[in-house]
Amino acid sequence: MKSLKRTLAIAAAAGMLSTAGMTGIATAQTATPAAPPSTISANQQASLHIHKFQNDTPGPAGNGTPIGDTSGLGKPLAGAVFKVEQVNGVDLTKNEGWVQAADIAKGTAQPSGFGTAKNVTTNAQGQADVTGLPIGLYRVTETSAPAGNQITTEPFYVTLPMTNPQDRSSWMYDVHVYPKNQKQTDVISKKVTDESAVIEGRNIQYDVTGKLPSSQKLARAELVDVYPADRLGTPQVTKVTYGDGTQANPSDYTLDTSTPGQAKVKFTQSGLAKLDTLQGDNRKATATFSFPVTKSQGTGPLNPIENRALVIAKGEGDNTPDPDPNNPNDPSVIPPGKGPESYFGNVKVSKTDENNTPLNGVGFDLYRCNSNDKDKLGEKLAENLTTQNGSLTINGLHVNDFVNGAAGKTDPSGYCLVEVKAAEGHSLLAEPAYFQVLRSGEGPVNLTSVDLKNVKDNAGFNLPLTGGKGVTLMLVLGGLIIVIGAGYAYMSSRKDRGES
Incomplete structure (x- = not known):
């Protein structure tokens, strides 16, 4: 009777260990059994085939096939990446070894130790194979998940x-x-702050946050x-913050702009x-980039500046290719x-007179301002802007109805041109x-036209003359009278003296 109970316990242990501790599906391939089929040979080698999938829905437990x-x-x-370790001291060629394994499965016993670990990484098909393994009990631990997964x-x-679950009368050595794995949500996110980038040369700030996969x-x-190099200049990193709120030291990272x-x-x-010390929701980092807005070309519609991002995170032994920044299905991209747009x-x-004649050499200063309080000008953005052929172009002014990545109003609400030199x-x-x-609306921002007219000095009215023809004539006539008078006096004095 005791022998029968022991045999049943061993059979139950074998069935229990086929699914114990697994959050996946275990299956196996039938191999040619040893003879006799119920006996395990100590010289036999086994293989473990790990198949990795991304799925948030639990499925039925596997059976090794x-x-x-x-x-x-x-x-x-x-x-x-998986770590495969043989449990020391569990001899599955003996019935006692199966009882030991069953006790470990039930939690009534703990492993006495582990042999040398073998680390394997799943390939493009999600498969990793460990071959040539001695007969025994093995612990399998996932030490690193692919980026975008937990x-x-x-x-x-x-x-x-x-x-073998298919005939229950033989052993299978290929399991x-x-x-x-569950897919991480919001693996990569980005925030834009562009309210201060009101004109070319000013800086846009981007906060890039990446979640990191669980990894030993x-x-x-x-x-x-990932930025448009034709619209944004060379960036700087103003700070890097870890998920627990602490700020990284400058020695914790480098900035590479070689690509x-x-x-x-x-x-x-x-x-x-x-980063390795961070767990759960804190296992992430944020980098703050600052980009100058570069010179906009042309005078027509201007496309938005789109800025994107990706996160690269790998555990030891992960040699998979880096994420493709253009892959719409990669959660890490x-x-x-x-991406957010600015x-x-x-x-x-255009500067003309009342007759639509272009006015050259007119100078302006540019300010931020509000329409209802133009006398209280805001920040000066540019000065001594001068018309050529009756016009001037101001490139790259931030729109006033979309700020920090969303529809909204800027403060001040617009711009003011102050004429500082008239034609x-x-x-x-x-x-x-x-x-x-x-x-x-979405898409390019159309060219904004500002038409300004000037009138002539004093609105075209003539001022009173300070020295006209009448005054000049009087002065001439007065001079002639004086000359004639002097001549008459001279002739009279000679006559009185009897001179001829």
Whole structure:
């Protein structure tokens, strides 16, 4: 009777360990059994095949056999790293070893130790194979999840071999397991602050936040800003912050701008060590980039500035390719058309007289201002802007109806041109000229036209003459009278003296 109970316990232990501790699906492929089929040979070697999928929905527990149709299991994941360790002191060629394994499965016993770990990484098909393994009990631990995913598979145990579930009369030495990962949400996010970038040369600020995958140890972590190099100049990094709120030291990262259109914050060994201490929601980092807005070309419509980002995070042993910045299906990437946008517009100022004749050499200063209080000018943005052929172009003014990545009003609400030098023979403008640059919908910002007219000095009225023809004639006549009088007096005096 005792012998029968012991045999039943061993059989139950074998069945229990086939699924114990697994948050995935375990399956296996039938191999040619040893003879006799119920005996395990100590010289036999086994293989473990790990199949990794991304799936948020739990499925049924596996039985160690391979699954032919995996279309319902989710997306195969490359780059997941697993550590496979044999439990010391558990001899599965003996019935006593199976009882030990069963006690570990029930939690009534703990492993006495582990052998040398083997680390494997899933390939493009989401598969990692560990071959040539001695017969024994193994613990499998996922140590690093691919970027954009979180580890949801708890460490699990698997016996090599397992009882073949298809005939229950033989052993299978090739075991297949199907652990899954859940997809991280909001892996990469971005915030834009452009309210101060009111004109070319000013800076736009971007905060790039990347979540990092669960990993025993990070081997590489980068926050990458993907920007239009024709619209934004060379960036600077003003600060880097860890998920727990602490600020990174300058030695924790470097800034790499060697790839056109990409600014990469690369964490150094000291930075990676700090990231490794973060867990849960704190396992992330934020880099703040600052870009100057460069010169806008032309005088026509101006496209928005779109800024994107991606995060690169890998554990030890992960050699998968870096994310493609244009891949719309990669959770670690903000793809084209999804990044925050900043809108700027060009302005053409036309300066003419009452007869629409262009006025050259008219000078202006540009200010921020409000329409209802133009006498209280805000910040001066440019000075001594001068018309040529009756016009001037102001490039790259920030729109007044879309700020910090969302529809809204700027403060001040617009711009003012103050005429500081009038055209020859014309009057200065009596007050600032207010205008706005408007986005008015998605797409390019149309050219803003500002038409200003000047009148002649004194509104064209003639002032009283300070010295005209009448005064001159009187002076001439007065002079002639004096000369004639002097001549008459001279002739009279000679006559009186009897001179001829």
